[in-house]
Amino acid sequence: MAHHVLMVCSPAQGHINPALELAKRLVKKDLRVTFATTAHGLSRIHQAIDIVSFASYSDGFDQGFDNSIAFADYVSQFKRLGSETLAALIRNLASQGCPVTFIIYNSVVPWSADVADELGIPSALHWIQSATVFVIYWNHFRGSKSSSYLISTTNVRVTGMPLLNIEDLPSFLQPSNTNNIAVESLVELFEMLDSRRIDWVIASTFDALEKDLISAMEKENMTLLSIGPLVPSAFIDGKNPEDTTFGGDMWEKSKDYMEWLGSKPVGSVVYVSFGSLRVLSPMQARNIARALSESRHSYLWVVGSSEKALQNIEIEDSERGLVVGWCNQVELLAHPSIGCFVMHGGWNSTIESLVAGVPMVVLPEWSDQTTNAWLVERVWKCGVRAKVREDGVLEEAELKRCIELVMGGGEEGAEMKKKARELSWLAKDAWKEGGSSEINLDRLLEKIVA
Known part of the structure; x- marks a missing residue:
């Protein structure tokens, strides 16, 4: 029987990209892959790329999300309907002569593992x-019996890592966290890994970047x-220049942004x-626009979901600055x-910035972004974390200082x-x-073909 991998992904750009890149790598190993969101x-x-098949399951909002529904209710519905329709999709694929033999899912859809178990299909977390x-x-949630999952101490020591300050931890563990649904989801995920005695997961990193952490986990089985890195071949190994x-x-x-970039010096x-999800406040967008306009450097700003925040902000120096809605980021960074x-x-x-060899100024907001900023500034020393006011603005x-630190001719930059x-x-x-x-x-x- 031919091996057929089903990749189950949540509907966010930052989740879709690494899943599809892994899918392409598996196809090159002569596996059939179906991508489902x-x-x-x-x-x-x-x-959509043509070497991977595409399919869907339902979260109950096939025509688009209804903002009037409470998020907690959506998460519950997503799990219930997602499980039901994912199982139906798998049965349908089998009826068409394309049975799924392995399932790969991400941390937002851990219930995919339950579906896999019910249908007798092996699975893995990506x-x-x-x-x-x-x-x-892993250290914080696995087997924890605490009534509170927030960390209140000033400094935190984690296996295989230097000392972290509280602001360097993922936002869901910080005292200021109010996103209890995210915490509950993480608890569910890591309790699932523990209860099932799962001893391996697929990780979107590479050994040389986080070897101490990977080694620390090996010691804990x-x-x-x-x-x-899961980026298109043209930018990482060159085996397929068209990818x-x-x-x-x-x-x-x-x-036209690539043509504009071509007119600028090296x-x-x-x-x-700031990614596909973050929406800047008008005040924050204005501060960034002013800092860019007043700096002496050319800039290209991809506004994404913050487009509305910039509607009433005048962007000066059109020859020196360009503002666009969306781009091919890996192509741009290269x-x-x-x-x-x-x-x-x-x-x-x-x-993607590491692959391109581009230093960073990081303005984290939530989730893992705070820890990634710490990695960039304190561990890898290839960038700087911007400091914000108490209200997060x-x-x-400060942005001008950070840009000048990286772009200027100083020793630190x-x-x-x-x-x-x-x-x-x-x-x-x-x-x-x-x-x-x-x-x-x-x-x-x-593991897939075993």
Whole structure:
């Protein structure tokens, strides 16, 4: 029987990209792969790649999310309907002569493992954040009997890691956290890993980047099978120069920005993007716009979901600055004119910047972004974390300081650029013949076909 992998993904761009890239890698190993997300999520994907089959399950909002529903109710409905319709999809594929033989799911849809068990199909978790964050959660949630999952101490020591300050932890563990639903979901996920005695997960990282954490988990009988960086081949191993996109964009790409970049000197452009989900407040957008306008550097700002926040803000110096809605980020970061990436600290963006060898200014907001900012500034030393006011707003003077620190000709900025280049080499080594990620992909293949 042919091996058929079903990848179950939540409908967010940052979840879709690494899942599709892993899917492409598995297809190259002669596996059949079907990618499944919600019906509405699937309807938003533009120019889907043709080497992977696409399918959908339902979260109850096939025509789009209803903002009037309480999020807790949505999460409950997502689990119930998602489980039912995912099982129906798997049965339907079997009836068509394409039975699913292995399921890979991410941390937002852990109920996929229950569906897999009910249908007698082996499965694996695809962890799409850093190994560092996995270890923090593993230490904190696994087997915990505490009535409160928040951490109140000033400094935290986690196996295999330097000392962290409280603000460096994922936001869901900080005293200021109000997102109890996220915490409950994490508790459910790590209790599931513990109760099922799951001893390996797929991790979107690479050995050389987080080797101490990966080794620490091995000592606790948990293998983080690092398969990354998960970016298109053209930018990581060069084996397929035509593979320049993930193949699942949920926004239409803007035009002409690559031509604009081509007119700028090497390393002269500040690239700004805060991902697909973050919506800037008008005040925050205004401060960023002023800082960019007053800096002496050219800039390209991809506004994404914050487009409305910029409607009443005048962007000056159109020749020096360009504002667009969406872009192919891996292609943009690889352009030689990019000298710095001002970003939110999402794991995908962090990894993509490392692959490109571009130093970062990080403005984290929530989830793992705070820990990723710590990694960038304190561990890898390839960027700086911007400091915000008590109300979370980044002032224009602070952003200008950070940009100048990275882009200026000073010793500190030069060291950041050097570290970024070194990490880029390590990232690309992982996918060379005999590289750690290439080896781990083969180890995953062995588990799938066993």
